[in-house]
Amino acid sequence: xxxxxxxxxxxxxxxxxxxxxxxxxxxxxxxxxxxxxxxxxxxxxxxxxxxxxxxxxxxxxxxxxxxxxxxxxxxxxxxxxxxxxxxxxxxxxxxxxxxxxxxxxxxxxxxxxxxxxxxxxxxxxxxxxxxxxxxxxxxxxxxxxxxxxxxxxxxxxxxxxxxxxxxxxxxxxxxxxxxxxxxxxxxxxxxxxxxxxxxxxxxxxxxxxxxxxxxxxxxxxxxxxxxxxxxxxxxx
Amino acid sequence: xxxxxxxxxxxxxxxxxxxxxxxxxxxxxxxxxxxxxxxxxxxxxxxxxxxxxxxxxxxxxxxxxxxxxxxxxxxxxxxxxxxxxxxxxxxxxxxxxxxxxxxxxxxxxxxxxxxxxxxxxxxxxxxxxxxxxxxxxxxxxxxxxxxxxxxxxxxxxxxxxxxxxxxxxxxxxxxxxxxxxxxxxxxxxxxxxxxxxxxxxxxxxxxxxxxxxxxxxxxxxxxxxxxxxxxxxxxx
DNA sequence: TGTGTAAAAAATGTATACATATAAAATACA
DNA sequence: TGTATTTTATATGTATACATTTTTTACACA
Numbered sequence: 044x045x046x047x048x049x050x051x052x053x054x055x056x057x058x059x060x061x062x063x064x065x066x067x068x069x070x071x072x073x074x075x076x077x078x079x080x081x082x083x084x085x086x087x088x089x090x091x092x093x094x095x096x097x098x099x100x101x102x103x104x105x106x107x108x109x110x111x112x113x114x115x116x117x118x119x120x121x122x123x124x125x126x127x128x129x130x131x132x133x134x135x136x137x138x139x140x141x142x143x144x145x146x147x148x149x150x151x152x153x154x155x156x157x158x159x160x161x162x163x164x165x166x167x168x169x170x171x172x173x174x175x176x177x178x179x180x181x182x183x184x185x186x187x188x189x190x191x192x193x194x195x196x197x198x199x200x201x202x203x204x205x206x207x208x209x210x211x212x213x214x215x216x217x218x219x220x221x222x223x224x225x226x227x228x229x230x231x232x233x234x235x236x237x238x239x240x241x242x243x244x245x246x247x248x249x250x251x252x253x254x255x256x257x258x259x260x261x262x263x264x265x266x267x268x269x270x271x272x273x274x275x276x277x278x279x
Numbered sequence: 280x281x282x283x284x285x286x287x288x289x290x291x292x293x294x295x296x297x298x299x300x301x302x303x304x305x306x307x308x309x310x311x312x313x314x315x316x317x318x319x320x321x322x323x324x325x326x327x328x329x330x331x332x333x334x335x336x337x338x339x340x341x342x343x344x345x346x347x348x349x350x351x352x353x354x355x356x357x358x359x360x361x362x363x364x365x366x367x368x369x370x371x372x373x374x375x376x377x378x379x380x381x382x383x384x385x386x387x388x389x390x391x392x393x394x395x396x397x398x399x400x401x402x403x404x405x406x407x408x409x410x411x412x413x414x415x416x417x418x419x420x421x422x423x424x425x426x427x428x429x430x431x432x433x434x435x436x437x438x439x440x441x442x443x444x445x446x447x448x449x450x451x452x453x454x455x456x457x458x459x460x461x462x463x464x465x466x467x468x469x470x471x472x473x474x475x476x477x478x479x480x481x482x483x484x485x486x487x488x489x490x491x492x493x494x495x496x497x498x499x500x501x502x503x504x505x506x507x508x509x510x511x512x513x514x515x
Numbered sequence: 516t517g518t519g520t521a522a523a524a525a526a527t528g529t530a531t532a533c534a535t536a537t538a539a540a541a542t543a544c545a
Numbered sequence: 546t547g548t549a550t551t552t553t554a555t556a557t558g559t560a561t562a563c564a565t566t567t568t569t570t571a572c573a574c575a
Contacts, residue, residue, distance in 0.1 A: 048558095073526075082560040084320070087527090088327060095331020097424065104527055104566050119419040123366065127421070130362060134355075183355040185363070185432075188333065188424035196421075284528095309556075318530040323557090340536055340557055 044078075051079040052089050059098050059109050060171055060198040061164050070099065070107040097192040112196060117257065120200070124193050125246045128174075131190055132226075132242040135180035136235045144231060147176045151223050158205075158220055166205035171198045173223060180230070197249070204252045218248055280314075287315040288325050295334050295345050296407055296434040297400050306335065306343040333428040348432060353493065356436070360429050361482045364410075367426055368462075368478040371416035372471045380467060383412045387459050394441075394456055402441035407434045409459060416466070433485070440488045454484055 044054055058064040076086045090107040093099040101107045150173045157165035171194055178190040207213040222245040229237035280290055294300040312322045326343040329335040337343045386409045393401035407430055414426040443449040458481040465473040 071526085083527090084559055084561090088323070088558090091324060091327035091331065095327065106527065115418070116420055119370075119421055122370070123419060123421050126362075126366060127425075130359065134358070182351070183359060184352055185355055185359050185425050185428050188428060189421050192421050192424060307556085319557090320529055320531090324528090342557065 046078075046080045048079075048081060048085050048089065051075060051081065051086065052092065055089070055093060056098060057168060059093075060195065061167050062199055062202055064109045066109050066112045066199065068109045070109070072106065097188075097195055110195070112199060116196070117200070120193065120196050121250070123189075124197065125243060127186065127189050127193055128246060129239050129242045131178055131181045131183070131186055132238040133235050134183050134186070135177045136230055136233055136238050138182040139180035139230060143176060143180045144227070147173065147180075147227055147230070150176060151227060154223060155220055158216060163202070163205045167198055167202055170205070170219075173226075177226065177230075200253050200257070201249055203256045204249060212252075215248060215252065219245065222248070282314075282316045284315075284317060284321050284325065287311060287317065287322065288328070291325070291329060292332075292334055293404060295329075296431065297403050298435055298438055300345045302345050302348045302435065304345045306345070308342065333424075333431055346431070348435060352432070353436065356429065356432050357486065359425075360433065361479060363422065363425050363429055364482060365475050365478045367414055367417045367419070367422055368474040369471050370419050370422070371413045372466055372469055372474050374418040375416035375466060379412060379416045380463070383409065383416075383463055383466070386412060387463060390459060391456055394452060399438070399441045403434055403438055406441070406455075409462075413462070413466075436489050436493070437485055439492045440485060448488075451484060451488065455481065458484070 044050065055064070055070070064070075070090065072083050072086045072090070075081075076083050079086070090099055090101055094101045094107070098110060099107045100110045150169055154166060154169035154173060156162075157169055174194055174197075175191075178187050178194075181187070181190075204212075204216065204219070207216050222241055225241050226238060226245075229241060280286065291300070291306070300306075306326065308319050308322045308326065311317075312319050315322070326335055326337055330337045330343070334346060335343045336346045386405055390402060390405035390409060392398075393405055410430055410433075411427070414423050414430075417423070417426075440448075440452065440455070443452050458477055461477050462474060462481075465477060
């Protein structure tokens, strides 16, 4: 918990992604300003920035709270996530810069270390950062806002993925790590189709896990084929 | 130009969409606060909100400016706009509420009146609002941020569409008005495929116009078929 | 008890003074 | 002149006091 403005900003993002702050939880500007050695003005400004990025919800005269996650939003999440991920993946291959690919590799190494050490929080954050970087690689300022919001809830819904409890879940985590390696090499090789294939494989892996943990009522998510139908002129 | 906080907020959005404020134009918080009878604090807060919605760009210690539009962002715009519009259209059919459909009809009537009166500014704004409402109908909080950013630049790139200067451009504007009527009836009839067809027709009409006016170098945009390839696992 | 209202407390919103950083102008020097 | 450096002006960033709104508590009354 480093103090100062960027400290508060980073901490809030981290705490929201890792569910250290629960959805709907109120954020108190006075106590936060004291804790981080700031006045209320910059704290409120940070709230507004986080609102713009989808981390926080601000209601007039009622302050800020962690952005909620209800059943309805989850349905929408499962519907559009694979579409956006696939589009971002394809564009990333077309537009990435060398610097970004090396950032991606560094992030993957930190992710791998966290996975071997069983450091759940680090896994959540490095995995999130990994997919953020792919978003940046796409260079597409129109798609990135949606990707950002999806990644917030993906981290929150899927956090159990990084807390394996038996051989099956451990294997699934290992597969995810391998997928990331696959992304790195497919992007480096400018192989769009492989990246998109991997996107759907990676999505399926994550989706199955998320479905397992979403109680009480089972969430029927869309297969990649169904997702395509969102975009095709004629639905089958 | 109504004063107060919401007045400034609405005016800035309007002026940015209609290009009354040019891309890259600096926004001065002191003069705006004086003009609208506010102190700097709420003006700065509005800047942050507009930044979150993609209207404005804030650089540390350098204030706010209207979000730029460069050649690179335009390429990305043409690539993803039809995909997002189509997805939003399909979801709108699935999720719209009666109130939203009647709002859409009201907006369309104002749009029609503006088009017969040749009121360019009103056309830009009502057209923008029309498509915003379709975004709201989708109910998808993950897709809406991207739609919002696309609509900002669609309004800015396409504003000449609403300033017809010969029989051809007048006919094209008429066609756009008819497309809107088509959206309303297709949505009302829960006819997803018709809506998506209309999305692509409407997009083609607008795209052709935008290409005509984007100087100096011709912008090759993607056909709906190309757009689909962004999402398919195997590109053709 | 339960409900409605009034008072008090707490939180958010705004104005303003001051601090700091950036941009512009003026000056010095080659 | 042209360029570097200092000074000045301007703009942004932060702290704090005050205003307004919301929430909580206390109290009256049925």
